[in-house]
Amino acid sequence: MPDLATLAELVRAPAALTVPGDTTAGGAVNPGLALSSVCLYWAGMALNDYADRDLDARERPERPIPSGRVRPGQALGLAAGLTGAGLALAAGAGGRRALGVASGLAAVVWAYDLALKDTAAGPLAMAAARGLDVLLGGTAGAGAGTDAADGRAALLTAGAVAAHTYGVTALSRGEVTGGSTARSATALTATAVATGLAAVHVHRSAGSTGAGVRRAAGFGLTAAYAGLVGGAQLAAARRPDAGRTRAAVGQSILGLLPLQAALAAGRGRLVVAAALAAAHPLARRLSRKVSPT
Numbered sequence: 001m002p003d004l005a006t007l008a009e010l011v012r013a014p015a016a017l018t019v020p021g022d023t024t025a026g027g028a029v030n031p032g033l034a035l036s037s038v039c040l041y042w043a044g045m046a047l048n049d050y051a052d053r054d055l056d057a058r059e060r061p062e063r064p065i066p067s068g069r070v071r072p073g074q075a076l077g078l079a080a081g082l083t084g085a086g087l088a089l090a091a092g093a094g095g096r097r098a099l100g101v102a103s104g105l106a107a108v109v110w111a112y113d114l115a116l117k118d119t120a121a122g123p124l125a126m127a128a129a130r131g132l133d134v135l136l137g138g139t140a141g142a143g144a145g146t147d148a149a150d151g152r153a154a155l156l157t158a159g160a161v162a163a164h165t166y167g168v169t170a171l172s173r174g175e176v177t178g179g180s181t182a183r184s185a186t187a188l189t190a191t192a193v194a195t196g197l198a199a200v201h202v203h204r205s206a207g208s209t210g211a212g213v214r215r216a217a218g219f220g221l222t223a224a225y226a227g228l229v230g231g232a233q234l235a236a237a238r239r240p241d242a243g244r245t246r247a248a249v250g251q252s253i254l255g256l257l258p259l260q261a262a263l264a265a266g267r268g269r270l271v272v273a274a275a276l277a278a279a280h281p282l283a284r285r286l287s288r289k290v291s292p293t
Helices: 004-010 013-018 020-025 031-051 053-059 072-116 122-136 148-172 181-207 211-238 242-254 256-266 270-287
Strands: none
Touching: 004 013, 004 031, 004 072, 013 020, 013 031, 013 242, 013 256, 013 270, 020 031, 020 122, 020 148, 020 256, 020 270, 031 053, 031 072, 031 122, 072 122, 122 148, 148 181, 148 211, 148 242, 148 256, 181 211, 181 242, 181 256, 211 242, 211 256, 211 270, 242 256, 242 270, 256 270
């Protein structure tokens, strides 16, 4: 059985700090939905390495499977077990509605890793997965009482996270061979779209109690996101070698935290927003030990 350090490397454990913020941005208050999201994310990471084991043997022989520290069957079994755990947690936290969204999310994750990753649909599938993850957060307590404002907030938050993810996924295709002008342009455009959607979401809080504080925090965090992620992606565009591209992908993955914090602030959850923002430097430190990419 692989040790904990190897398992952490297999599932990209530090990157999971970016996952609970999806369901929080979607409106979740039940921690069971966040745990479901983490399990499905880790399942995708383990399945990714199972699917890429032959490619990694050539390009990243230090990864857990090609290095012999994890057998392919163990990675596949872990992915299946984590998927089952994620679905069970979703059902327990949000009932049939949450289970339906989580099942769709799991299907997209498995389709991406096993079939879509290297196709033109790959970035779209990954974006859909993170968008569904945000929508999962809105399933607990949603129902007949959900109004149009809640629906717009859900679409804006899911759209912002999905746009960000699309750009990062497109950029990540140059982690080994190097970036390109087209990939950098796609990533920067996606970051701009995510920034715009987040800003609109924060602006829509203007008519609610405490709107001034919410808007100040939300706009500030949105600007921080744009600076952190856009700056890293711009640096990769200027010098698109593999190392700089990989660094930009890593910073973009962790840069999702300030975006999620901005979206949470737009919902008036300032304590949660502060926690997500504070998790960013922690995630960066942990990423020096275990790569998030």
